[in-house]
Amino acid sequence: MSDERELRIVRLGAQGDGVADREGHPVFVPFTLPGEHVLADVSGERGRLVRILEPSAERVEPICRHFGTCGGCSVQHMSLAAYRAWKGELVSSAFRARGIDADIADLVEPGGRRRRAAFSVERAEAGLAIGFHEAQSHVLVAITECPVLEPKIVSMLPQLGALLAPLVSKRGARLTITATNSGLDVLLDGTERRLTPDVRSRLAAGASDLKLARLTVSNDVVVETLPPFLSFGAADVVLPPDVFVQAVAEAEAEMARRITAAVGKAKTVADLFCGMGAFTFPLAARARISAFDGDKDAIEALVAASKKTSGLKPVAARVRDLFREPLSPLELNEHDAVVFDPPRAGAEAQAQRLAKSKVKTVVAVSCNPATLARDARVLIDGGYKIESVTPIDQFVYSAHVEVIAVFRR
Structure with missing residues (x-):
């Protein structure tokens, strides 16, 4: 059961949520700041922000249109001094x-911006929806911009969606993209479609047209135009698919x-x-x-x-x-x-x-x-x-x- 309550935010939690004290128990309200008076739809220890009644002086305008729905960023609404x-x-x-x-x-x-992103992928009427889930939700937010990701990753999403759509079932999939020194390294996981010779040929041609360094489907390297590599000190290191890299x-x-x-x-x-x-x-x-x-x-x-x-x-x-x-x-x-x-x-x-x-x-x-x-x-x-x-x-x-x-x- 949930109900709308007026709350006073008293501090920030470790995940960036504002925290109010209600009858001796904490209520966590995302996208709020200490000192704010807010109206929230409360269910247990979680509150969904309905309206800000009194904003904090530390509140600023978010820089991304998806902020507040996409679960990737939690504190774009905070001033630089408060953020630090x-x-x-x-x-x-x-x-x-x-x-x-x-x-x-x-x-x-x-x-700098993140050179790797792991996206959720779902089938949609227009092909594929590629993006991130809302916080604590299974609802996918298809993104069209992202200020924390390398622009070359975001700009490639529509083309990748068109190329990979036939491989994704109703269960969805996971798409990991890494920007390397030789181009984008793309990995699609969770597909159930068998890679027939015709499918493989189409994927290879599409990856080549998009100038991808490598395309991997599950554990199968479909095409590697150029070995995807990163430079560490004096060394150029070729990446195995899905290996850890610093963000x-x-x-x-x-x-x-x-x-x-x-x-x-x-x-x-x-x-x-x-x-x-x-x-x-x-x-x-x-x-x-x-x-x-x-x-x-x-x-x-x-x-x-x-x-x-x-x-x-x-x-x-x-x-x-x-x-x-x-x-x-x-x-x-x-x-x-x-x-x-x-x-x-x-x-x-x-x-x-x-x-x-x-x-x-x-x-x-x-x-x-x-x-x-x-x-x-x-x-x-x-x-x-x-x-x-x-x-x-x-x-x-x-x-x-x-x-x-x-x-x-």
């Missing part, structure tokens, strides 16, 4: 929750610069959760690298690139599940510094081993302040001191923030 303060508080509060009094640096804003090239470059500076003159570095080598190769310009990741395809891409890149110190890369088999203190002690950049779940098991090691410098990179703070607590309890904590705004207008933390013994 909120992003910093996301990191500060995570560290405070672990009893860590850390000096959080100002938000670093590298600029924004400019943010990745800023992180690599800061990581390299933090490592300094270390001669041997372990790069854990290394992926395809976004940080491996910049580090390898000055240090011998041991790189580890659980993704076999990513490691193979890293190894292939290292073999054809000159001017690097030795790079040894191995497949290893660092959640189940973290490096031991003895293995870690072979290195002057360790860099780790795990998925959102963090690297608790590896942090516990690091806490027992003698490694002088640890650089932690994370897209989840909560798990980073947890791992930082482990390192601090093991004798490390925090030198710096720097939030980096890779995920503009969202509740996500990248963080680099440097620890020293």
Whole structure:
């Protein structure tokens, strides 16, 4: 049951929703700001904004026509000053929750737009609807613009919809597009249509006309006109289909610069959760690298690139599940510094081993302040001191923030 209620927004939640206190319980109202008096349709702990009765002075006009329906961005309605303060508080509060009094640096804003997007795809009367779901909903919002995505991705959506429409059933599909140095890398997942020779020929011709670098349907590479690659330091790395990449090239470059500076003159570095080598190769310009990741395809891409890149110190890369088999203190002690950049779940098991090691410098990179703070607590309890904590705004207008933390013994 829901009902319309007047609410006073008192704070922002971790996901960017405004929070009102109602009879001792929080009510989360998206697209609202602290201090605002609003009318909301309330159901349990969720409220749908009906009307703003008294706006905040921090409210600004969103820059995208889809804001408020598309679930991709949550805070385009917030002034720049309030936005920066909120992003910093996301990191500060995570560290405070672990009893860590850390000096959080100002938000670093590298600029740039996302070079990868994973779209939902559904059949529609005019072909395919390609876009993002509304927040907490299965309703698809077909997008015609997106200020956080590379324009070349958005501009290609109508043509891709026409090309791929025959492959998509009523159940829908998932379309992942990556802007690479050699063109767009396109992956369609969830199709049930068998790729007959005629279908394959039509797709290949269409992909060629659109100048796609590669088109993959499920696990089947239909056509690869040019190997899709990204540059990390001096290396050009060819992407396996659907491998992890950092969202924004400019943010990745800023992180690599800061990581390299933090490592300094270390001669041997372990790069854990290394992926395809976004940080491996910049580090390898000055240090011998041991790189580890659980993704076999990513490691193979890293190894292939290292073999054809000159001017690097030795790079040894191995497949290893660092959640189940973290490096031991003895293995870690072979290195002057360790860099780790795990998925959102963090690297608790590896942090516990690091806490027992003698490694002088640890650089932690994370897209989840909560798990980073947890791992930082482990390192601090093991004798490390925090030198710096720097939030980096890779995920503009969202509740996500990248963080680099440097620890020293």
